[in-house]
Amino acid sequence: MATPVTYYCPHCETVVELQREGYLADKSVTPYPLEGWNYVPVEADYAADDADGVRFVCGSDGSARDPGADGCGKPFYLSFVRPGTTDAGAAVDPTTRPK
């Protein structure tokens, strides 16, 4: 059963919405991709096994909750957490992230 989940663009706070299955947990929304993670566009199958997250393009990929929202046109990234991804999860810790 998919449920709508909303996120804020980290650049301009436009609200976007995804239909999500309950078993995926969210790690973070960031304005940059995490190194080594595989992001898919919102129109792709982001529940697929090889997808580590979703790449939004604010206001231009159809994900804005308000269809009239312009967005800022910048990409941002939703990263999932899944069982066994503790190393990848560590990559989003700002104290350990490489410059």
Ligand SMILES: [Zn+2]
């Ligand atoms: Zn934005």
